[in-house]
Amino acid sequence: MAGVFGSPACVVALTMVAIGLALPCKTEAQPLTPVKRAEMIDVARQMAEFKWVPSTRNLVAACVSNYRTPWRPGEAVTGVAYDWGGMDSLEVFRKRLASGEAAGSHKAEGSTRCTAGVDCSGLVSLAWRLPRKFSTSDIQTVSTPLNVNIFTELKPGDVLNKAGSHVVIFSSYNRDGSINVYEAAGQQSRVVLTRTRWSRLQGYVPLRYKATTD
């Protein structure tokens, strides 16, 4: 018996168990920060209304091969740059621009460490004050699917999500039935307030942040 417990495999196993008991569980959920709807919309609005002018340094990204920018030096831009994989707050984006980093990136491969901005789920993660960037595929873990009439009962700060693809933040309804959403849109290379029709959101699921406070 003693020989069995003393075997190298057993020592490793017992050590792992001991470490497991001593350390907090990795999957333990962190408490979510309560956020008011007005605060969510404020974050999105400020990102969409942020005005900036790219310098020549902001239009070149040394760490991304074949980097392409949609902007010209000195061109007036409204809205934080779309940066695939990014989650820069407004302040961080401003600082990174000032330090000469590239504004935004659409590239799916390779590093984007030298580019600044935010992508669709990064914008939602900022608006909901999440502790890290949640993607469109795991945002469900911090939100609840809405069983409401989405044509009349969405509230500002709710999101419309298509896992693996895109997510937008609901802002308001229009009288003709279209809606206004905040989004970090790759097509527009920036955060924008978009007036859109429902068919553009075919297959999307409405979600509400679990710690929403009205």
Place this chain on the structure above:
Amino acid sequence: MTRRHGLCTLAVSILALSGCSPGGSSPPAPGVGDSPTSPPQTERAAITALDAPTFTIRIPIALIDAGNPPEGALTMRAAAEDREPEGPQSFDVLDDGGFLIADPLRERLLEYSADGTFRRAVPIDVPASSVTVIGASQVEVVSAATGVIQMFNERGGRVGGPRTESAISGAGAPDVVLDSAQSGVITWPNAPGALAPPRPELKVTLPELGQRLASLQVIQSDAADEVFVAMESTDAAGRTLIELRKTVRRYGATGLLEAEIRNIAVDNYIAPNTEFRVLRGVLYQMYSREKEVLINGWRIR
């Protein structure tokens, strides 16, 4: 790059169509076309109902990051995790039935003939999210990257400076309001200085029980002529998953419903900003798939 400005005159009569898909003419459904100016239901002309397009033009799309795309191909950036595909979102129809399609990733406009044959590329230094043909030789482009509006001539030269307001949106734009779960009302403003009264309001109603009208949009209208409206509706009560159907209707000058196109495809690969155009009684739809852009057409006159 020429297009007739304004709307064609429409004969308000029973439609005789060619090339229609199933259905042909059918009697109006109950509740359809409830306009204050429309005659009693028993006096209405039969409407034309269409499903499949009368014709479809296919324009190839090439990946922007995969080497040198062919000159006549539109370009796109494929979808990735948490990233929508990016590419053509807007088109317009030329006077001869050809098309102008924005190719934002290569900052140009591509011109095709009515059968989809590539004619030429017009370089512009703007990634266009919207393109509208103005008059005989100019186009209005909205930059996706800045939202700024710019006019170009047919060679791609800038005409005037950048602007923030469109030259084609105007004070005459109709007001559209959903007034119930199954209906909406469209009203036209009084034109400044006009002697004629404004067009009477148009009531648009869903005939199907259990359907909900999600949105209503005027595609094209003229105070003295026909109105094309696009309707989004759902039978899923809008719960947990967004699923819609799209319908386009044409109403005559008196508010009479004359034609209806049902079950229009909505599952675009790249969502269009400009989905519909109307020219000479033909409804055009831009519809994207992963490897091609389709221009669907319905001849509804």
